[in-house]
Amino acid sequence: MAVYFVFFMNSKVDILLGLQWGDEGKGKIVDLLSPQYDMIARFQGGPNAGHTLSFDEKKFILHSIPSGVFQESCMNYIGNGVVLDPIVFKKEIEMLLPLASWIYSTLYISKQTHLILPTHRLLDAATEQSKGKGKIGSTLKGIGPAYTDKIARQGIRVGDIGLPTFKQKYEALVKYHAQLLSMLSFKNEFESMEKEWFDSLQELAKFKQCDGISFIQEQIHKGKHILAEGAQGSMLDIDFGSYPFVTSSNTIAAGACTGLGIAPSQTGNVIGVTKAYCTRVGSGPFPTELNDATGEALRQHGNEYGSTTGRPRRCGWLDLVALKQAVTINGVHRLIITKADVMSSLDEIKVAIAYKTPNGDILHVPYTYDDIMEPVYKTFKGWQKDISHAHKKEELPNELLRYINFIEEYVGIHVELVSVGPDRNANVVIR
Numbered sequence: 127m128a129v130y131f132v133f134f135m136n137s138k139v140d141i142l143l144g145l146q147w148g149d150e151g152k153g154k155i156v157d158l159l160s161p162q163y164d165m166i167a168r169f170q171g172g173p174n175a176g177h178t179l180s181f182d183e184k185k186f187i188l189h190s191i192p193s194g195v196f197q198e199s200c201m202n203y204i205g206n207g208v209v210l211d212p213i214v215f216k217k218e219i220e221m222l223l224p225l226a227s228w229i230y231s232t233l234y235i236s237k238q239t240h241l242i243l244p245t246h247r248l249l250d251a252a253t254e255q256s257k258g259k260g261k262i263g264s265t266l267k268g269i270g271p272a273y274t275d276k277i278a279r280q281g282i283r284v285g286d287i288g289l290p291t292f293k294q295k296y297e298a299l300v301k302y303h304a305q306l307l308s309m310l311s312f313k314n315e316f317e318s319m320e321k322e323w324f325d326s327l328q329e330l331a332k333f334k335q336c337d338g339i340s341f342i343q344e345q346i347h348k349g350k351h352i353l354a355e356g357a358q359g360s361m362l363d364i365d366f367g368s369y370p371f372v373t374s375s376n377t378i379a380a381g382a383c384t385g386l387g388i389a390p391s392q393t394g395n396v397i398g399v400t401k402a403y404c405t406r407v408g409s410g411p412f413p414t415e416l417n418d419a420t421g422e423a424l425r426q427h428g429n430e431y432g433s434t435t436g437r438p439r440r441c442g443w444l445d446l447v448a449l450k451q452a453v454t455i456n457g458v459h460r461l462i463i464t465k466a467d468v469m470s471s472l473d474e475i476k477v478a479i480a481y482k483t484p485n486g487d488i489l490h491v492p493y494t495y496d497d498i499m500e501p502v503y504k505t506f507k508g509w510q511k512d513i514s515h516a517h518k519k520e521e522l523p524n525e526l527l528r529y530i531n532f533i534e535e536y537v538g539i540h541v542e543l544v545s546v547g548p549d550r551n552a553n554v555v556i557r
Contacts, residue, residue: 137349138394139167141382143356145452147368147406149432149439150399151464153177155543156193156355157550159397164350165201166194167342169385170375171357172209172242172272174265176432178548190215191222191233192355198228201345206238206338207375207385209272210284211247212326213319219329235330236338237285243296244319245303246271252312264408265432273374275299284335287327339387346392354382360452368495371410379456398458400449402466402529405439407432411495414442414478428468443503445478450537451491461537464545466526467552472508475529479504479536504532514547516554530556 142159144150156177160166173189188195190210192202204210222229246268253271254264264270275281280299286292300316307314345352360366362373363381375381379396383389403424406412415421421441424430430439453461469475478501480487487502509523516522522544530541542557 137346137351138392139346139352139354139382139386139388140395140397141354141356141379141393141456142397142399143377143379143456144359145361145398145400145449145456145458146359146404146445147361147410147412148357148359149176149405149407149430150359150401151178151545152356152399153188153193154464154545154548154550155397155399155462156353157196158553159353160194160197160200162351163194163200163353165203165345165352166192167203167205167352167354167386168192168208169205169354169356169382170207170377171373172267172269173211173214174267174269174373175357177355177357186221186225189218191218191229194353194355195222195226195229195233198226198232200232201350202229202233203342203386204233204235204239205342205386206236207381208236209240209242209269209276210235210330211242211268212330213244213322214267216326216329230332234334234336234341235284236341237283237335238338239284240272240276240281241284241286242268242272243282243300243303244316244323245300245307245314246275247319248307248312248314248316249303249310252307252310255312256310270374271303284330287331342387346388354386356381360456361448366451366455368411371408378452395459396457397460397462398453398456399462399464400452401444401464402469403428403444404442405430406442407437407439411498412440412442413448413481413495413498413501414445414476415440416442420472423471424468427471428465443476443478443501444533445501446533446536447478447481447489447501448491449533453537453539458539461534461539461541462543462545463530463533463541466544467512467514467546470509470511470513473510475506475508476503477506477529477532477536478502506532513554514552516546519554519556522554 144152177188177193194200194202249271250266250268358373358377360378363377364372424441480489480502482499483497506529507525509525511523540557544554546552
């Protein structure tokens with residue numbers, strides 16, 4: 127049974143993003159909402175993203191391509207804030223073609239999008255290796271080094287491919303990377319990757335490349351309904367996340383402006399997505415982490431393994447202190463909770479409502495997580511009922527509704543939708 131979840135539409139750009147450390151289920155929600163939009167636009171991140179969509183008893187993982195790709199009537203756009211690996215892109219296209227043959231006519235790419243080179247991936251691995259026990263937990267996809275070159279004003283962009291100077295720019299950057307790899311005592315073996323990379327540029331050339339700012343502004347002025355799709359999550363934002371264990375881009379709503387070429391006044395609804403509990407991949411602070419049987423149960427029932435890396439995700443209770451911060455800095459209007467069904471077997475559920483520190487309890491995320499001694503929890507009775515077949519709010523157990531109500535009161539906004547399963551139609555409208 128399909129659930130129709132309709133927002134008030136306007137010609138402004140709505141933004142959908144994750145409010146935790148990524149993996150909140152954004153891909154499913156974008157796929158659900160995409161029939162209401164004319165365009166889905168990715169505004170940051172790279173192939174470290176893994177947006178999972180499930181329908182017709184099949185699962186698809188998108189790394190670079192917006193999650194509206196399965197809707198034939200929907201345009202999809204890769205914005206200038208994204209870093210694109212042509213090899214990953216080509217493999218993704220090959221995976222999608224059997225079900226989205228229209229992709230060559232519906233996918234657009236900004237010429238200002240920066241490219242990930244094979245040597246970026248090597249630099250990522252070399253840098254991570256050099257940190258020893260202080261590893262960040264990089265996905266080793268070359269994201270950080272690609273953004274580094276972008277900021278250093280020496281990156282290569284999609285629009286450079288067709289220029290007479292392209293090969294010269296490429297060789298100069300690779301030479302520089304080789305020097306860095308030598309300094310890091312990392313074996314430079316990119317020749318085999320290089321051929322595959324250049325071959326993949328031929329696939330990239332089949333798609334419509336456009337001048338980013340004029341393209342996105344033209345769509346807005348035509349009255350197109352656009353949804354900006356974020357990757358990773360707010361707690362991984364380069365400025366406001368748990369630094370230095372963060373990604374290399376601005377994952378918050380403000381990143382949509384710089385990542386697409388839109389003004390703040392052109393943004394509309396901000397839709398925030400959070401799990402009913404918390405997960406994190408890789409290193410970094412995680413105050414509510416559960417290194418026990420409950421954490422393992424969440425991992426197994428929620429299939430919490432990285433869609434990009436395959437690494438087991440760390441699992442823990444929902445952190446409302448961090449969630450409220452994410453809601454605030456993003457200006458979230460509408461809140462969506464995913465994976466509520468994963469917690470159905472638990473007899474007791476906790477949420478963090480404050481942090482204990484040497485100077486007393488605090489209600490905000492501190493500058494350094496080292497100040498946090500332990501979370502202060504509020505405990506709820508579990509619902510212990512299979513909710514995966516629910517379609518209406520009245521079919522949800524009272525214990526879950528009480529849990530949702532408390533989240534709403536704490537963060538100050540209403541929950542409008544609860545996901546009760548991985549399928550695109552496994553959702554319950556709350557408001």
